[in-house]
Amino acid sequence: MKTISVCMIMKNESKTLSRVLDCVKQFADEIIVVDTGSSDNSKEIAKTYATKVLDFKWDNNFSNARNFSFKQATCDYQMWLDADDFITKQNIEKIKQLKKLPLADVFMFKYRMENLVFYRERILNRAKNFQWKGFVHEAIEAQGNIVYTDIEIEHRKELVQDPKRNLKLYQNAIKIGTPLSPRDTYYYGRELFYNKQISKAIQIFKKFLKYENTYAADNLGAYLMLSECLKKQEKLKKAFDVLLEALKKHNPSAELCCKIGYLAEKLNKDCICWFKFALNCHPQTQGFVDSTYEDLVPLLELSRLLYQTDFQQAKKYHQRAKKLYPNHKSIIYNEQYFK
Structure with missing residues (x-):
């Protein structure tokens, strides 16, 4: 059975901290929370869940704070999360099962931000001494035996931060x-x-x-x-x-x-073929992926573009979109034209 240290950094996250820690406590063997200068009661909340709550003097470098949190870990694996993340019950159970699998160096999880989904290095073998790099948009370069999973973490941002x-x-x-x-x-x-x-x-x-x-x-x-x-x-x-x-x-x-x-449409070039190509592309697994480009977007565009010249084909694309996204506002609006 593998053990997992969940390592988090935070600042003024009192609105969402309990939400994520209620998820974490169900599978973590150790919870480490590093505070970078909170002025609210985030630290007090963290102390009701965490194994360790530590201070880190903020130096404008997210990697330094993350690496400090990782250094405190004592379990077999280190897992990182943000204070405004959320894990569903189904995915919590998958993480529990993951602890029973053979050893790997890196476990990749899906990370969802509204329509965007992308893979991130999520659980890492502590013995490999992985290091965070990048003072902002920090990341770890995944190396060794890398296992991609279907486990998903949701990023549910509540606070509006300084956009700059x-x-x-x-x-x-x-x-x-x-x-x-x-x-x-x-x-x-x-x-x-x-x-x-x-x-x-x-x-x-x-x-x-x-x-x-x-x-x-x-x-x-x-x-x-x-x-x-x-x-x-x-x-x-x-x-x-x-x-x-x-x-x-x-x-x-x-x-x-x-x-x-x-x-192509704006430049008066053939555009229909490109939306048809989009429907036949292999789903992306790397980088920022907006999955609506794989189905909803091309289906909507093809139903619009073909409406005047090939109504029956346009209707077929509309029906495909409706089956996938029955409650989408564009589908509901378009329905009046395809009755």
Whole structure:
């Protein structure tokens, strides 16, 4: 039987902390909570659940805090969670069963954020001394015997944080001369985009795409984000060409095909084929995956695009979408046109 130390870092998480710890206590052999400067009663809540509650002086580096939490672990495996995560009963039972499986170095879990689902390194063999890297958007490079599971952790954010928090961390690091890794560069570009600094984001994504041997999902993500930036600047042809360039370097993903389809329509090119391609793409398992691009989005677009020229085929796509998403507002609205 493997033992698991659940390691968490937190700051002012009193609204959600009990929720996640009520989940954790059902399978964890040790609970470690590291506080980075709470001014609410988060520490008091943590003490009612945790084996250890420790302080860490915040130094603008999430990896340092995570590594400190991992150092406190004494069990066979280390598992990380955020204070606003949630685990369903079904997934808690799966984690309990996981403890009975043969040893592995890394267990990958799905991480759900609304429509986005992606795999993260979740439970790690303590003997391998894995280290967190990246002062923001921190991660561990999974190595060794890696096991992908269907276990899912849900990220249910309750508090509205400063939208510029991560961008400020990058800007402060650059100001003091901290070099950005290729991964840091990619996520810096994303933060610039989210904060509407589009011209700067374009520069950063182009810089990232010049790096060799980067994580494939990040590389594809950079092409998608660069295209979005160019769309914001109404440079549709350039945005379209960027996606075609991505298609030369990556297997087609549903999201990539749909976004090519959107731009193809705006540029008066054949677009129907791209949404059909999207329906036939293999589901992605790496990077940020919005699963609606695999079915809902192309089905909606095909029912719209074919409505005037091939009503029966359009109706078939609508019915497929309705079967999958009967309560989706677009499906309900479209139903009046396909009676």
